[in-house]
Amino acid sequence: MHERKTVLEGLVDDGGISVGHNNEVRLEMLALPENVGLARVSIAAFASQIDFSMGEVEEIKVAVSEAVSNAVIHAYPQGGWVKISARLTGRLLEVEVKDTGKGIEDVSQAREPSFSTEPGRMGLGFVFMESFMDGMDIQSIPGRGTTVRMWKECRPVEGSND
Amino acid sequence: MHERKTVLEGLVDDGGISVGHNNEVRLEMLALPENVGLARVSIAAFASQIDFSMGEVEEIKVAVSEAVSNAVIHAYPQGGWVKISARLTGRLLEVEVKDTGKGIEDVSQAREPSFSTEPGRMGLGFVFMESFMDGMDIQSIPGRGTTVRMWKECRPVEGSND
Amino acid sequence: MQLDHEIVAGNLVFRVQGELDLNTAERFRLYVDDAMDRHRCYQAVLNLRKVTFVDSSGLGAIIGRYRRIAQRQGTISIVSPPPHVLSVLELSGIKKIIPVYSSEQKALAPEARMA
């Protein structure tokens, strides 16, 4: 299902620096629903600099979307700023999504599938972040804000597609 | 040539908030060639929140690409950070691209078509920024850095496509 | 996101295009509920073939429609989710409560509507 996209198509390949490299980008945006897509697209473009498969880039998009949506919905009922930073170190992508909003009282409860403090929401945000990335770490202080850190490694392609 | 993309297709339209709204995003990235595309894509996604035509979004992409490429090539021969900020105020998009690099000795000379200090470059960067946006303003201090500000208004669609 | 609907053999077929996320979920909800109420038809088929992105906010909107339709003794099915959308449906468990078909024809076949 995850076709690698940087197999030398024809002769020369493109944009993706397959060997892994170091890079960093920071993004600050108003916590608005219409900015969730912007965050997703930007981090996907960043991740595409190394040879993540198309399926993996889709997974990264979901994870980023969940983290930023949470900041919009839960952290800032009155609005605020979300900071996203992303780093590539060799073949490792790290993404941090940070707000200075409401914070989470009980982080381990929040991570449970189906747990949500908001009626009508699915309680799957953290589940998706964990499933679609290699790992996730949540730092939160009630009244001070939340920082979600996630990472995913870009594994070398073995033979055909995985 | 510029088809508007938010004509109610079928029944409901989408993402674009046609009436104009206020929003802001800031982007900081390492001055690397591979980040030029990321800047372009992010600002294009941001501009698409109001109903710029597809052709206008392409023009914005070129302008952003030129400004960020200049920071990569001219401002920082040794590398550094580029800051991009974009704001939507009603129907006006403003984009600022800022570096703290080499600076420009003679700004009015730099703006001239075909002027370049770099052999092999076309000297068209500022020309494209000016032509594809509604206006551009350059602040530069040699040894301190350069800030390019550009703006473009999203005009209401009149009848068919323009 | 763009939405479209058509009545086919007594079913409301919704065709969704683009991204189903926090920014578009509410418009999806309003559109689907309004069409069903206006036509008094609670047999829904969601064609997701042209959906480019779904996250848990988008899934929440789909599950919300499922609940509302179930209350009215209706049916709902999903058609042609692209691979990355399918993996989100699977991970969420939605696939266990809403049937997924590979084409509108299959979703509309009398055998399918029995289920």
Added chain:
Amino acid sequence: MQLDHEIVAGNLVFRVQGELDLNTAERFRLYVDDAMDRHRCYQAVLNLRKVTFVDSSGLGAIIGRYRRIAQRQGTISIVSPPPHVLSVLELSGIKKIIPVYSSEQKALAPEARMA
């Protein structure tokens, strides 16, 4: 950016896909120059139909090929630029020095190669 080439009627036809900007201009240059030198053929046709973006760095790479080919008494033409690429070609004045055709056939026609 992805590149491909083929020899058609004594011409090197290059088909470019994706974005031609600061990040890809150098690879474009290397690929085109290398193919021409290896085949000792300086009759180039650049098919830009699948190009999604060009800015002044991309144009610089095209003009650079034009100059190199001109030194070798060769010819170069551009085929099928999409609307937004065409507007960049027009604004830069490149259209005045490199002929633009709507199809490879037209670029390869004997009349065209006379020009």
